[in-house]
Amino acid sequence: MSTEEEDSSLMLEFAAQAFQAQNFQLASEIYERQVKEQKATGVAADWGLLLRRAHCLALTGKLSDACDLYRRAAVQKKVNADDLETLVSCLADHIRTREGLSDPDRPLSQLGALSCGECRGFLWEPVTLLCGHTMCKRCLEGGRGRCTECGSGSSERPLRVNVVLSNILSKWFPRLVRTGRLKQEGNALYRDGKWQEALDTYNQAISLALHDHVLYSNRAMIHFSLKSYECALQDAETACKLQPYWLKGHLRKAQSLASLGRSEEALTEFLFCLALDHGSKTAKSEAQKLLLNLLSLGNSQGDMPDILQTMSHPLRIKGNILSSQSSPSSNSNMQKLKMVQESKMSLSDVTKAFPAEPQVIFQSKCNTMKRKACSEETTWSPAPCKILKIDPTKGDDSEEDNSSDSFIDSSDLDCSLCMRLLYEPVTTPCGHTYCLKCLERCLDHNPKCPLCKEDLSEYLAMRTFCKTDLLEDLIASYFPEELKDRKTVYEEEIAELSNLNTNVPIFVCTMAYPTVPCPLHIFEPCYRLMIRRCMEIGTKQFGMCIGDSVKGFADYGCMLEIRNVEFFSDGRSVVDSIGKRRFKVLRHSQRDGYNTADIEYIEDQKVQGEEYDELLNLHNAVYDQAFNWFTTLKPALKTRILSHFGPMPAKDSDLQVNPNGPAWCWWILAVLPLESRAQLPFLAMRSLKDRINGIRRVLLFMWRSRPR
Template sequence: MGTESECMLQLAAEAFQSKNYDLAADIYEHQLSELADPGCRLDLTVKRADALALGGKLAEAFGVYRQASEAEGLRPAHLDTLLVCLVEHIGRRPPGGGDAPRNRHPAGGDATGGCGAFSCGLCLGFLFEPATLPCGHCFCKRCLDREGAEKPVRCRDCGDGSRLTDVRSYRVNVALSGLLCKWFPAQTHAVRLRREGNGLYAEKRSEEALEKYNQAILMAPSDHILFSNRSQIHSTLKHYEMALRDAESACRLKPHWSKGHVRKAQALASIGRTEEALREYLLCLSMQPDCRLARSEAQKLLSDFLAPLTEQVPDRILDYSSLLSSRAHLKSSIAQLDAPTVPPPLKTSQPPGHAQSPSESALLPSTLPPDAPGRRLHPCEAVKASGIRGQEEAAGRKRDRSAELPGPWSSVVDDLVDPTDLECSLCMRIFYEPVATPCGHTFCLKCLERCLDHNPKCPLCKEELSEFLARRQYCKTVLMENLISKYLPTELLERQNVNQEEIAELSNLNKNVPIFVCTMAFPTVPCPLHIFEPCYRLMIRRCMETGTKCFGMCLGDDLKGFADYGCLLEIRNVEFFSDGRSVVDTIGRRRFKVVQHNQRDGYNTADIEYLEDVKVEGVAEQELQSLHNVVYDQALVWLNSLKVEQKERILGHFGPMPEKDSEPQASPNGPSWCWWLLAVLPLEGRAQLPFLALTSLKERLSGIRRVLLFMTRSRHR
């Protein structure tokens, strides 16, 4: 018998796992009818109730949970599945098939917050003392500190956390903080009063804290955080009705902020309106499923509703008589529920988040229809009504995200904006691609990069920025860029035009081509470079930004600065070091002749014209082919005659010698093996330079042949 029972329980577990909840519930019911051991009944009863709840039969599930509570002493932890089902019921899509709410903030609020562009994505309140993360998004400094102390931080706006190490080390963004203080003095002062009140509350000086919050709300009457926190203070002072009013105000100002609903639920529970408190906790969990406080309190309330009727009054419920009456009504009517049906939306003219008054929620006889005005809902009906309300609020949250700034605040900024408040302290022009350093200072991206080329320290406060420099991933400060785009469009357009003209000029590979004065370079031959001078750091960065990834390489010249012939190099890869130095992997592409020598921002430039070999035909082509084959064979003999160590060093640095070309004149630069050989031959740069200037392949081959003959004779002496 025991084996058969175990098989049935295993089958029920498999049915539960495969989401066949009806079958699982039937098996558990059958096993309960045959179970002799009373000690195992609680576990099976809870499993059956869980299966019914997950199968959508909430009314029947309530009855089974009630049986478990009356017979076995149900604990709050047993109601986790029921709680999940109720929360999912609230968050279900509207029956009309509308989309689920979008842009929901992880903390249960709108992504933009009540202050529009000037809101913090963590507290959803006014952005006070903003700190800028590496991704470019801004949050209140204190919010970041609090978030970083609890868990690894990820940006709430973009989800990036890869570059966030110690967020508490990030300083307040000086430029943004100054702007917000100037533009919104009342909101700024209200936040300061709020922090003073928080300090007093932490010291258990609740009356003084309340006074601070009263002053703050007078200055910022639309700040939902102020009402939420004042609700908590009222609760501490046992002003429960006032706490409820403040919590309702917070919910009206921010209907989808989970913390406001927690405050409201706590206030409702304090005055004995436990059914409404449960509803608020469920709404909170539908917005923020990981809210542990709401989950635990909702489990306790559900446990109280399902517990047997007794004359004992739990200490945590202040007015238990109404709960007893409500619970009796719940038990008498729960069997009459038709779980799959959803009652029609509650008709109310109140805004979302408005709680019913005591008169509206007074207990009426159960003979009233489910949607009758004034009828008090038992928990299962309240959950369904909450679901409808949550769906209506979710539909109301779909707003035009193109207008990031609310109208009144936008007009305030229009009157106060001053272009000088948005100027870079380095170039003294309006910020272009503003970037904030970890120390809190803001600069144009290019201005900052040029300063860091010379010294890895902040140009203003001289704080070390080596780690910031090593990342080389500078993200623009989103809020600063949006402000400039909205309020200074003309000045921004001028900056953009200047930048585009500069990019177009730097992209020209015939005029003012950047020249690296260092060594000889040849077409098709790799040329690795170690960049450490500030002027060449700037030059390499510009080559990458323009997209050309090319610059010229020339030998130095005592008179002209650099030689009249060179090779255009293409950047294949750049590896940066923490101190700003870099290793650049390049390869030669084309030869050129310098037409005019110039300079730009500390490095050399030149107007150039490209060189190509002159092609020959007929008898001259046959002679060229014969000479090509002879010189290639001669080069192989010389290479193979080198010592093993010497040959390995050459092959390790330059790679293997290219194969002989079947058509020597196919490339405008001639055969690639010629340039490889010239690069490895032990010749000084001045001796190699004439080969680069030649446009006759025959003369180049003849010159290489003479060099090889000289090298062979020198070795035999």
């Protein structure tokens, strides 16, 4: 290999590395130099090298220069459709940036919260996912099966319709529900190849809902199958006007334009589809094919600068509602549509803005008082009119709307368990909705749906009871006063539960001491509820008492603080807690199946002077006695104690700094093999001297009774 060839090979390697590092400008300059050197030496054009440079130019935003290279390669038949993937992606990115399509605040649907995130149409057979978002059942079945809001996947279970939401939508929008049934019938006829019957069904559906972009899009597909491309284009354009940022509508329009031979306009639409969704394989494939055909004709029939201008400004084609807004004075259709969506145009203004399309009725936001009708003769609301059942396709003269059933009562949104307005509504995989706290309490007793008895063990194991966003929004929007009252009751309950002196939850189990760890295995339903409440209200504390055959539990106990909770798939949990303060029970009671008590806290009485000196000497002597006893235990027993209770605490510099006394006293009491009844008096003692003397007597007994 000659020196020049070695240098050329090395430069190409550098260019490849620069491309890999996304330094496309440097890679382009290297490729350009290599092309010039080849041309100077009379070597035939290396089309692979030219294409690599074209990719770099496209990625650096020099679309005009890139298109010129692609055109030269296409004319010589040195490029195929797959080689244009980079150019197509760059053109789509250019459109996305130019039109601000990545803006998260752009309007999604005129139906607002009542639209499906996938099809942007009216929710038909709404399914609530585990993440709390709601979509059409058919969109989930036929699409990617993922939530369009958060990207989470749907459950592996069969998709079940949200019963409460479905009933509400049927009551509020009876005509749209009938339209949905017609759409289903039309889809079934289309799948069976009965295209003319499907067209008749969709004509009927559209007569009921002139605003539904999904209906126009689907009818466009039927016209397309019947090879009525002009009709297909007209319906697709209407769908795009009704929902400017919906991928499927623009895809239908692009396919219709391509079938009519309007290649440049079709390419524009396919590129816009990619700008809306970069993952659309159909749009990418078709755009690459059309672009290749246009580039191949560059020398004979096509004027390359004009073609590039069309692609660089893809929204300038006459009649496209998303026309370019580069001119400040231009009154584009996009601006008109935004005015419609902001409810600033009357029906006559709308028809003037879009004279070539079928009449479409838009509805402005209806601000009415509770239980008052609103006129919709010329308006289209983004959500049902407050408190009244409103069907956006009907007017005030509808007898159905004026019937007694038109009024929506808050009972439509009652929880079937507590019979109160849903608070923090949660929808199970089987489609039933309950208050979050009501559902959790039911699952404490039985991992099955309270209504249909479907097994919810997997749902329980996930521990992700996400609230149903749509129902929360509806309740907040249309029943604010009822929600305020419901929230007040809930907050009063939480405030009552947060009081650590009155109605304190009591776990009746074993002895617990201040500063001593107390791990617990929770499996009984009443204690599941108790622990969950302690966590939710933020106190993370509850009392521990031993049982009493007469009163139910002893008169003295210790508060425990939860440090961590580990949940299991069947609802059981292991609670890591530690002792805090001692208390005396003033009143025994119960709440929701577990024990509660009114309590007062206990503290050691402090001493001074000679009494303190005497106490200090006693403390030091008994501490040494306890330490010696522990160190003489068998290694296996000592290991078990250390793993459960931890090491023996050191002496405190101030015996009375802690109201419960030195921590080692409670540690040794927990370790000593005493019955609960023998341990209880130590918990009730208010004298540290008496407690230490009691520990000394127990240690002497243990020492004397040990085998020799």
